[in-house]
Amino acid sequence: MNSQERIQELRKELEKYNYEYHVLDTPSVSDYEYDKRMQELVSLEEEYPELITADSPSQRVGGKPLDAFEKVQHVIPMLSLGNAFNEEDLRDFDKRVQDGIGEQVSYVCELKIDGLAISLRYEDGLFVQGATRGDGTTGEDITVNLRTIRSIPLRMPEGETIEVRGEAFMPHRSFIALNEAKEENGEEPFANPRNAAAGSLRQLDPKIAASRNLDIFLYGVGQWDAGELESHSERLEYLKKLGFKTNPEWRKCATIEEVIAYVQEWTEARNQLNYEIDGIVIKVDHLDQQEELGFTAKGPRWAIAYKFPAEEAITKLTDIELSV
Numbered sequence: 001m002n003s004q005e006r007i008q009e010l011r012k013e014l015e016k017y018n019y020e021y022h023v024l025d026t027p028s029v030s031d032y033e034y035d036k037r038m039q040e041l042v043s044l045e046e047e048y049p050e051l052i053t054a055d056s057p058s059q060r061v062g063g064k065p066l067d068a069f070e071k072v073q074h075v076i077p078m079l080s081l082g083n084a085f086n087e088e089d090l091r092d093f094d095k096r097v098q099d100g101i102g103e104q105v106s107y108v109c110e111l112k113i114d115g116l117a118i119s120l121r122y123e124d125g126l127f128v129q130g131a132t133r134g135d136g137t138t139g140e141d142i143t144v145n146l147r148t149i150r151s152i153p154l155r156m157p158e159g160e161t162i163e164v165r166g167e168a169f170m171p172h173r174s175f176i177a178l179n180e181a182k183e184e185n186g187e188e189p190f191a192n193p194r195n196a197a198a199g200s201l202r203q204l205d206p207k208i209a210a211s212r213n214l215d216i217f218l219y220g221v222g223q224w225d226a227g228e229l230e231s232h233s234e235r236l237e238y239l240k241k242l243g244f245k246t247n248p249e250w251r252k253c254a255t256i257e258e259v260i261a262y263v264q265e266w267t268e269a270r271n272q273l274n275y276e277i278d279g280i281v282i283k284v285d286h287l288d289q290q291e292e293l294g295f296t297a298k299g300p301r302w303a304i305a306y307k308f309p310a311e312e313a314i315t316k317l318t319d320i321e322l323s324v
């Protein structure tokens with residue numbers, strides 16, 4: 001086998017191992033095996049630099065820091081979400097939806113990841129641009145930093161031209177470790193994982209972003225000419241088929257009662273997750289019903305974000321209180 005064939009073979013193996021580890025969370029080889037193949041790929045690419053391609057697993061962490069981020073216009077705006085704070089708000093939402101559609105409507109519930117909204121564009125299967133939501137119409141091009149998120153495929157076998165959207169976040173373990181390191185260096189720790197994720201993706205040096213162990217869950221699509229699916233749930237399944245990391249806890253709910261049960265379940269179970277969620281997003285499942293309901297200035301009429309009550313502030317007993 002010649003070097004080019006060996007390079008192709010190593011890339012395929014490394015992409016598979018990376019997918020198993022970071023998207024499926026079920027690694028099939030040890031880190032040692034992975035690192036050994038990566039070292040072989042890097043040395044072969046050093047020997048034959050003309051064979052290096054942007055989607056090679058060795059190219060995740062870019063070179064020099066940027067001077068600034070370019071602006072990106074979202075062709076399809078990234079919307080906001082109206083909020084619900086209690087069961088009554090959820091029932092009001094359901095009533096508006098049922099009145100608007102005039103027949104039974106089913107929903108999809110998703111955990112509301114407490115990170116930052118991101119858009120990823122792929123052309124012929126190649127990851128070409130990643131951007132922040134920004135103000136919904138103008139975001140920042142942070143492609144070099146998003147490439148460092150291991151669960152984002154640099155290329156997908158299907159060769160789709162598609163824009164996908166999701167939430168980038170910092171898992172709890174990474175957040176704790178980062179703040180411990182900051183405190184050791186006498187630096188100001190991040191207040192919460194969302195700020196830590198946003199701060200990490202705003203770094204101009206991709207090596208810093210790469211060191212922050214960020215992750216992402218994809219939950220929607222933006223521009224997609226070929227798109228002909230009928231429901232949001234089918235889209236979530238399709239994103240998974242394309243090799244994207246989708247949150248496994250999403251659920252179809254036939255009635256608002258089932259939505260309320262799901263909200264109750266995760267109000268109690270959220271502290272078992274290894275990432276932060278600040279609520280539940282409820283979406284009308286059928287895309288033609290979403291279209292029929294349309295949008296208000298605040299956001300879609302076919303979706304709402306239930307926000308968990310702020311955790312009762314755990315008051316630190318001060319000396320005075322303790323001393324009484």
Ligand SMILES: CC(C)(C)c1nc(N2CCN(c3ncccn3)CC2)c2cc(C(N)=O)c(N)nc2n1
Pocket residue numbers: 079080081110111112113114115117133167219220281283299300303
């Ligand atoms: C596509 C729609 C509009 C229905 C939508 N919009 C979302 N968001 C809008 C508001 N966003 C926002 N961000 C900053 C400032 C204002 N709004 C942040 C994303 C969603 C966020 C999550 C999540 N966090 O896990 C999710 N599972 N589904 C979403 N779905």
